[in-house]
Amino acid sequence: xxxxxxxxxxxxxxxxxxxxxxxxxxxxxxxxxxxxxxxxxxxxxxxxxxxxxxxxxxxxxxxxxxxxxxxxxxxxxxxxxxxxxxxxxxxxxxxxxxxxxxxxxxxxxxxxxxxxxxxxxxxxxxxxxxxxxxxxxxxxxxxxxxxxxxxxxxxxxxxxxxxxxxxxxxxxxxxxxxxxxxxxxxxxxxxxxxxxxxxxxxxxxxxxxxxxxxxxxxxxxxxxxxxxxxxxxxxxxxxxxxxxxxxxxxxxxxxxxxxxxxxxxxxxxxxxxxxxxxxxxxxxxxxxxxxxxxxxxx
Numbered sequence: 001x002x003x004x005x006x007x008x009x010x011x012x013x014x015x016x017x018x019x020x021x022x023x024x025x026x027x028x029x030x031x032x033x034x035x036x037x038x039x040x041x042x043x044x045x046x047x048x049x050x051x052x053x054x055x056x057x058x059x060x061x062x063x064x065x066x067x068x069x070x071x072x073x074x075x076x077x078x079x080x081x082x083x084x085x086x087x088x089x090x091x092x093x094x095x096x097x098x099x100x101x102x103x104x105x106x107x108x109x110x111x112x113x114x115x116x117x118x119x120x121x122x123x124x125x126x127x128x129x130x131x132x133x134x135x136x137x138x139x140x141x142x143x144x145x146x147x148x149x150x151x152x153x154x155x156x157x158x159x160x161x162x163x164x165x166x167x168x169x170x171x172x173x174x175x176x177x178x179x180x181x182x183x184x185x186x187x188x189x190x191x192x193x194x195x196x197x198x199x200x201x202x203x204x205x206x207x208x209x210x211x212x213x214x215x216x217x218x219x220x221x222x223x224x225x226x227x228x229x230x231x232x233x234x235x236x237x238x239x240x241x242x243x244x245x246x247x248x249x250x251x252x253x254x255x256x257x258x259x260x261x262x263x264x265x266x267x268x269x270x271x272x273x274x275x276x277x278x279x280x281x282x283x284x285x286x287x288x289x290x291x292x293x294x295x296x297x298x
Contacts, residue, residue: 025186032159032183036226039152039176046145053079053138060127060135061085063118067111076146077102078115080139084127088119095119165189168284169275172238177230181275184224188279197276201227203269219265228268235267238286248290 013019025033054070061084068075081098082088088095099112127135153176160166160175165187169178181188181201191197198204202223221228238245245267252263270289278284 029183029186032179035152035155035159036180036183039149039156040226042145042148042152046142046149049138049141049145053135053142056131056135056138058124060124060131061119061122062124063122064115067115067118073146074099074103074107076139076142078139079135080143081136083132083136085119085122085124086127087132088116092116165279169278172242172284172286173234173271174230174237177234180230181227184227188276191276194273194276198269198272199223201231201272203228203265203272231268231271232264235264235271238267238271239264242286244287244290 010019050070053076054065057065057070057079064075064085068078078088078095078098082091082095095116096112099107099115103112156179157170157175160170160178163182166178166182173181185197185200188197191200195204199220200223202221202225203219204222205217206220239249240246249263249267252258252266253260267289274284274289
């Protein structure tokens with residue numbers, strides 16, 4: 001698939017000892033990737049079906065979206081059992097029972113009665129038989145996807161818990177984020193340095209400059225984007241939940257000219273380096289990611 005010039009360059013690099021032997025992924029890593037693919041596809045399908053259900057409810061029963069959140073289990077179970085607003089009005093006792101079972105203690109009787117009353121007074125377009133079935137089909141598909149996602153997340157937690165390296169990282173980073181990094185990048189212990197592990201994720205810094213232009217530092221983004229995606233949200237969770245991370249972040253962002261996005265990337269780089277050191281046998285501790293100076297400023 002390569003032309004002659006490319007083949008010659010590749011051969012010359014190999015003769016100089018600049019190439020590396022390609023190692024096929026083992027069954028364990030391939031299995032982790034397959035599980036992540038199933039998780040991503042289920043979440044993607046969930047988003048698509050939820051958007052379609054929202055559009056249909058806005059057409060036939062817009063008041064319901066003011067009483068319940070679109071991702072509410074009560075709303076989905078309610079629509080899956082009864083479909084359109086006409087059935088809710090006719091089968092009011094069944095509607096109450098469904099809402100009590102799905103909402104448990106989250107729905108009070110006043111909210112339940114308001115939902116049923118809104119079905120009888122809705123300003124939406126009345127449903128024909130096929131439209132009612134479409135609503136039920138969308139809601140029941142969301143219920144099936146939710147069960148599938150729950151099963152996948154339980155499998156991920158179990159697999160992460162069986163590996164002592166990943167098990168120590170999961171409480172801080174989350175089980176899914178931990179599995180994503182190990183599935184896409186392999187074990188951090190295989191990398192020669194913390195910098196090389198950051199480089200594999202695409203978090204190493206680059207600068208585009210010339211004789212007349214001084215560029216700004218930015219990350220290369222050469223690694224798998226999914227790993228950076230999960231690591232980004234793991235960093236946001238740490239900022240919100242871990243006091244030491246929150247103090248460090250506030251101290252950094254309160255400086256003149258500070259950019260919050262860059263500080264989040266800096267936190268991602270620190271986490272990645274901490275993961276590498278943890279794989280070398282050192283304990284992973286949030287406090288070790290920071291020096292005393294930034295925290296002391298708060």
